[in-house]
Amino acid sequence: MEDIEDLLIGSRNASPQGFRLPLAAAVGVGSKRNQLSCSSPSSAIPGTQSIYIKTFGCSHNQSDSEYMAGQLTAFGYSLSDNPEQADLWLINTCTVKSPSQSAMDTIITKGKSSNKPLVVAGCVPQGSRDLKELEGISIVGVQQIDRVVEIVEETLKGHEVRLLTRKKLPSLDLPKVRKNKFVEILPINVGCLGACTYCKTKHARGHLGSYTIDSLVGRVKSVISEGVKEIWLSSEDTGAYGRDIGVNLPTLLNSLVAELPADASTMLRIGMTNPPYILEHLKEIAEILRHPCVYSFLHVPVQSGSDTILSAMNREYTVSEFRTVVDTLTELVPEMQIATDIICGFPGETDEDFVQTINLIKEYKFPQVHISQFYPRPGTPAARMKKVPSNVVKRRSRELTAVFESFTPYSGMEGKVERIWITDIASDGVHLVGHTKGYIQVLVLAANHMLGTSAMVKITSVGRWSVFGEVIETVHHVSDNKAPNKLVPNQDTPSLCGNPAKSGGFSEEPESCACGNDICCDQGTLVPQNQSERNFIGWMLRKWEHQERKIDREVASESVKKQEGSMKRWDFVDKVLLGGVSISILTIISLVAALMYRIVWAQ
Structure with a gap:
């Protein structure tokens, strides 16, 4: 099997990087035995198919996947979270550990059994191009991610193509679809x-x-x-x-x-x-x-x-x-x-x-x-x-x-006030995730419009892998970026970034963490929630449910004092809402009583 790059060497008519090659004749490669079937006329039109991207390994691999996703979407392809519904699977691999490569083998086997067109990228094909598992599969090297559109198009046509020869570093200005927009x-x-x-x-x-x-x-x-x-x-x-x-x-x-x-x-x-x-x-x-x-x-x-x-x-x-x-x-x-x-x-x-x-x-x-x-x-x-x-x-x-x-690295942080930068939603779907200047993970209960903002928080409790905080006030960013580093707290200032869009089309498989909790690792595996949950009402419901679960656990463990303490720690918004509910109930009771009085008086 020849590399595309080898066939284009010396050709002045070769397509610039990032653009489609002329028809299959320029991609001197063989066709697969089982040609792809076209279920509809549009399925043969490049750029109309959906792509499922699976990423293994480090943050560098994640960045490569984001660049490949950006180029594919720029050419009209859609990204799919559902592998079964996608027209092609793009698997970005890691060769650091055997388990990662074994996971790659598993997904390749599944893709072949599902008759899915496959493109394998990343360190495994680049470092071990002759692996038996890669036979009959299109592959793209780590420094050829700017050619992913060509590889995908030819693979969808039923061709097995390879592009591994190193030329130069891919441009940093390629289109990109970030897993986390922040x-x-x-x-x-x-x-x-x-x-x-x-x-x-x-x-x-x-x-x-x-x-x-x-x-x-x-x-x-x-x-x-x-x-x-x-x-x-x-x-x-x-x-x-x-x-x-x-x-x-x-x-x-x-x-x-x-x-x-x-x-x-x-x-x-x-x-x-x-x-x-x-x-x-x-x-x-x-x-x-x-x-x-x-x-x-x-x-x-x-x-x-x-x-x-x-x-x-x-x-x-x-x-x-x-x-x-x-x-x-x-x-x-x-x-x-x-x-x-x-x-x-x-x-x-x-x-x-x-x-x-x-x-x-x-x-x-x-x-x-x-x-x-x-x-x-x-x-x-x-x-x-x-x-x-x-x-x-x-x-x-x-x-x-x-x-x-056995270590308790964050003990002693309780009661401290820290500035944090909030960029994600925790995998529990309840907390937002921020980090201190020392990159300690802080979980806070806050409205989703705070994603992409900075806030001052008071640390309320510490865990083994992270700490929990209560938002005191958001940090208003001064408009003059040339000014000295000056923080202007303003609790009422809304987020300048709005609600984040769902970053679909990615599936990430990071290296296992020794701590047993992936959020402590370099890659980060926090799962964004659906847009329907990203609103104030949804946040309040999740917060009340979280509070109820917390109280239930404390009652079960006969921690009455902790329960009373947690009730005392309700923030200002909770008190206002509770007061509003109480006033509403009293108003309803008064109206019902007045109505009953008028009925009795009329009789």
């Missing part, structure tokens, strides 16, 4: 400079390739004008940014921060960075993390607390250097929150090595730890190393998870 996932570079012995992603994403500062600044300006409230910088290693083009991460971050609104209405979140390339910029990074428009949060994977294992992983740093990163940022940045990753059972890991990992996690009590069991990835050096018995790997994973879950 969050822009911005890739700043692809690939990395490392050569970790266990990593398959390098096979797919390749060597480091950085976007220019000008292109990234332009994208930030554009998304801010579109109403985005959070910008997530994404890459395989943020710290390595720019080393291939003669710049560095602090230079980029300072350029991006200069474009953010001075009232902090749009926040920047720095993506995952490995220790080696951030060590030389720690003070500069700390200064940026202190900026009012930047979350004081960083994801720094350590993977093991043993230098012996880090050397076997070829991680290019020591535990001491990792400690330097954490200690420096924690000292220099108020409210700094650091997340990390651990791989349990790497080949050669002894009980002593694992104890060192346990002690490291106990010492720092990280609020987020993403724990993974080692999975040998085909084609990597670690796959040829002597494995730790699987029962030992599972035991260590359970032990580390138990240690992590």
